[in-house]
Amino acid sequence: MSVSLSARNVVKRYGGVVALSDANLDVHSGEVVALIGANGSGKSTLSKIINGVVVLDGGQLLLDDKPVHFSSPQTAKQMGIATVFQELSLIPQMTVSENIWLTREPLRGGLVDHKNVRLRTEELVALFEGTHKFSLHPDSTVDALPPDEKQIIEVLKALSSDPRLIILDEATASLDSRQVQRLFELVASWKQQGKAVVFVSHRMEEIFRIADRFSVLRNGKTVGAGLMKEITERELVGLMVEKATATSVVQRQRQVLKKNGDQKIRLEVHDLRTDLLKGVDLQLRDGELLGIGGLKGQGQRDLLLALFGDLPYTGSVVVSGEAVHFKLPRQAIEKGIALVPGERAKEGLLYIRSILENLMLPSWAKFGIPLHIGKARQAASEVSNELQLIMAGLEEPVSSLSGGNAQKVVIGKWLLRNPKLLLLDDPTKGVDVGTKAEFYRLLARLCDNGTAILFYSSDDEELLGLCDRVLVMHDGVIRSELSGESLTKSNLIAASLGASNASLHEDPSSAAGHTYERRDADESSTAAPGPAGAGETDPPSESME
Amino acid sequence: MKRLTAFLPKKIAISPPVAAVILAVVLFLLSGLLPNGYGSNVSIAIAQATNITRLSVFLGVIAAGQTLVIISGGEGIDLSVGAVVTLSAIIAYVIINGQDGMLLPGLLAALAVGAAIGLLNGIGVAYLRIAPLVMTLGMSGVVTGLILVAQHGNVSGAVSPLMTRVIARPWFFGIPGAIIIWILFGLLMWLLIERTTFGKNLFAIGSNRTTARLSGVHVTGMVVATYALAGLLSGLGGFLVLGNTGVVFIAMGNSFLFPSIAAVAVGGTLLSGGKGSYFGTMAGALVLTLITSLLTTMQMPDSVRQMVLGGTLLVLISIYGRQRGFRQ
Known part of the structure; x- marks a missing residue:
């Protein structure tokens, strides 16, 4: 089995928005290529172009050195390209085996050959034997399975068509370490069989473990590619970060780090846990705009919904000095809390x-x-x-x-x-530029009037431009807290990928590194005037440009 | 599509309730041309119109609860109205037993029984998450069983003279009491739906329960309250029907079940919830009652009546659907 796929100068526009302007990717038999980029850099668009979900507007796709045109996911599938989706593509009411073989059921005499289906499903499930509970049975209904087992079925479903090229789109996000280990063993065997793998992941550690080569996207453009063993984590992050963010819509609306220290503490959270959150601590003062960053789906939504009483949780929440445990949003509303949810229409x-x-x-x-x-x-x-x-x-x-x-x-x-406390779940998603600017002014005004705001955004520029402090979430915990000099784009991205405060210390341009470990803002008045040269941090690495 | 609709008016100004009323008036005027119609005799025409309106009252009141339940969304429907009407009528009949003094206790008992059954419906729908169709259908069965048990012991009772006078006889200018009661009732319903927090929250849970919850509406509480209120209104309907007929029988409420849903639909209330009005339902009740009585006057067999009613419903609903299409 041999395969090679190249994407050359791919362009994709959605309406007026350019998702990809010059994306390139090469992947060959027996290798794993990591596709890397920050939020909104175009990773998922590029993988959707490769698997035929999205049709490109410009550029070329070459499969085995011949130009191809995928008009639908089915065409790509027939050419041997399979995708393991992060957003699950399973039908909840159907069983494991029905899902795996959907539309490709082995037939005998025009009817589904149930014996054969069962046998082959059991073979597939055996690949992950020992890493899941007993519930993962060919006849169990998908609905009843935990997220990690659903993800495993996604992998098995992709594998069932015996593809030549497999795209793993954030496939490890909901797996535990044992399952990830087994998946990586499988990937190693796929490499031996001559399959090619595109690995889209936000987890640096996994990228370094499994990938042979990398390709970095930034704002829809491929800005670097090479061998994994020739690059460090910090250099990769440097590639992902844009150097000059001069033409940004976001302009800093307020004086950074106003004297929040003497304001009252509006919200104090300790060890907040839900299915997704694994112990979150935070503190928010009146008039403060506290950002929540990180990659999508790291628990930010859960955090906001739990605080608003719409999601059961454990842990302690203190609002305006009073310990509360909301079971319904109306209780939170009565205490002066408001939530702008993530899905406007729904x-x-x-x-x-x-x-x-x-x-x-x-x-x-x-x-x-x-x-x-x-x-x-x-x-x-x-x-x-x-x-x-x-x-x-x-x-x-x-x-x-x-x-x-x-x-x-x-x-x-x-x-x-x-409201005394405003919770915002990615409020500028799908909002035009003019309205965004008005919205930023509104937030600044609210803060100046003393409203405490907890602001999750998937747009890093917004967090950098608006917030006094940013908490970066990763895997259900707050992995690091950035403020003052440490609040830079490269730190934000590195932290999003799971780097903790400790590793951010290595950033030479943030000499005032110790300041981001403190939890209390008023201590910063001594540390904030930072050492000379600390200024706006540039990404440390330029070697790949 | 865009070019096509450009020639049509952007928004058809006639709202469903108004359309239903116009339909009713036109039908009534046309009915004068029938061989056995009122012809050119104005006083007979007025008497006929009054009588048809009076007959609409019972369907109109029974359909009020249905309106609330359907607006509340979540596939909301109340199939227990027929059984509740019968049961509450029987209970009022037994309690009143011909005494004017027992009128109020009889009314309260009818309302309480209706509300209690509605409350159970609401709890089943909101807390046990039983589909409204199934829950209310099941409840209808249970209530019908109760009625059979009660009837077994041979119900004895009677309506009181005052009750007949208030409901079935004219109050002044020859206007029957039922119509006056209905007008007052309609105003109260309008107040409830359009001018209370309950009404606003009702539309909210009907159009989007997630949004409603995240905006501080107690969704489960609202659902329970809506079904309970609908049951109470069916109980009131049973009381009024009793006042009109003066006797009770096992199936007396059944004939109101499907017309109560049809009246809501003809009145322009969205069957998926979140949009509608009680005035629309009143107009719907008028149209349905009018068509039925016209067809009866024309001595059409029941089969034809059913077909005409069903056809009218389909035509009206498809016109309403088209109107919404234009607006978007």
């Missing part, structure tokens, strides 16, 4: 109802019985003026608004309640 809006009703939803009780609609309308129009909401009228349905304006409605409904 969690933030009543799509078919009017703008007025959306804005008023948490506040109706304030308007008496029968409701004083005139007063409500007045309050709503004040907020919509403040937010510069562009609309035909308060009675129009929210579905008539653009994405940015709809998001303003989600925020506006909380402004009416003057």
Whole structure:
């Protein structure tokens, strides 16, 4: 078995947004290539182009040195390209074996050959024997399985078609170390069989363990490629980081590290645990804009939902000096907490109802019985003026608004309640640039008025530009805390990939390194004026450029 | 598609309730041309119109609870209304037993029984997560069983003179009490849906329960309260029906079940929840009652009546669906 695949100068646009401008990737039989990049660098777009989910706009795909065009995932599959998805592609109601063989069921006389299906499924499941509980049985329903076993089935499903090229897209994210070990043993055997593997991962340690070569994407462009043994972790991070972030939408809106020390502590969290969170500690003062960073799905959403009472948790939460344990969002709302959820249409809006009703939803009780609609309308129009909401009228349905304006409605409904603590779950996702700028000014204003804000963003620039402090989450814990001089893009990315504070110390440009270990902001007044040359940190490595 | 719709009005101004009322008026006017219609006799026409409206009241009140349940979304529907109407009527019948003094206790008992059954429906739907269709259908079976047990001991009772006078006889200007009660009831329903936090939260849970929960609405509490209230309104419906007929029988509520859902749909309430009005349901009840009585006047067999009713429902709903399409 031999295979080689090359992507040359691939371009992909989504509307006006360029996802890939010049992406390149080469992978050959018997090797593992790591595809690396920060959030939004285009890794998943490139892997989707290779497996036919997305059609490229420019450039070329060569399979075995012949140009190919994948019009659908099926075409790619027939050519021997299989993907292990991170976002699971399994059908929950079907059994393990049904899922694995879906659309490719072995037949006998036109009917599904159940005996054969079972036999071959058992062979596949045996590959991971000993690393899972007994529940992983060919006839068990996928719905009932834990996330790691679902992920294993994804791997087996990809493997069942005996592919020549396997793309592992964050396939290790939900596996435990034993399972990862077994997967890597399998990868080694695939290499021997002459299969090629593209390994997309955020875990540096795994990349160094398994990959032979790397290819780094940055803003849709391939900026470096080479052999793993010739590069260090720090050099890789350096490649992923853009050197000059001059043309950034985000401008620092506030004086960094205002004297938060004498403000009251609004929120104190200790050892917060959910299914995904493995013990989170944090402290947030009034008027502080605390960023939460890290790669997607490291528990940021869980953290916000747990604090808002929408997710069961253990651990201690103290709001405004009072120990609380919310079981319902309404309890959190009564304590002055507000949440702007991550999925605007699904969690933030009543799509078919009017703008007025959306804005008023948490506040109706304030308007008496029968409701004083005139007063409500007045309050709503004040907020919509403040937010510069562009609309035909308060009675129009929210579905008539653009994405940015709809998001303003989600925020506006909380402004009416003057929240003390605002939880934001990636609020600028899918919002246009102009609205983003307005939104940043709004956040700055809220902070200046004393609102404490916990702000998760998948956009690193936002965190760097807006926040006083950023907590970087990795694998359900806060891996490092960045502030002052340590709050740089390269530190943020390195921390996202799982580097702890300790390894960030090595960054020569952050000489004031010891400051990010302290938890209390007012001690920083002595350390913050940092040593000469500490300034804006550039990525340490330029060797690969 | 865009070019096609450009020639059509952006938004059809007529809302479903208004459309239903217009349909009812046109149908009524046309019915005058029938061989045995009112012809050019205005006083007979008015008398007929009044009578049809009076007959709509019972369906209208019973469909009020259905309206709330359907607006609350989550595949909400109440299939127990027929059984609740019968049971509450029987209970009021027995308690009142011909005495005016027992009228209020009889009414309260009818409401309480309805509310209790509705509460059980709500608990089953909200806490045990039983699909509303299954939960209320099952409850309907249970209640029907209770009715059979009660009937077995041969129910004895009677309506009181005051009750008949209030519900079935005219109050003033020849307007029957039932119609006046219905108008007041309609205003109260409007207040409840449009001018209380309950109503606003009802629309919220009907259009998106996640958003509602994350905005501080107690979703399970709302669902339980909605089903309980719907049961209470069915109990009221049973009381009114009793006042009109003066007698009870085992199947007296059954004939209201499907019309109660149809009236809500004809009134323009979204069957998926989150959008609707009680005025729409009132108009729907009028249209359905009118069509039924016209067909009866024309001495159409029951089979034809069923077909015409079903056809009207389909035509109206498809028109409403089209209107929504235009708006987007």
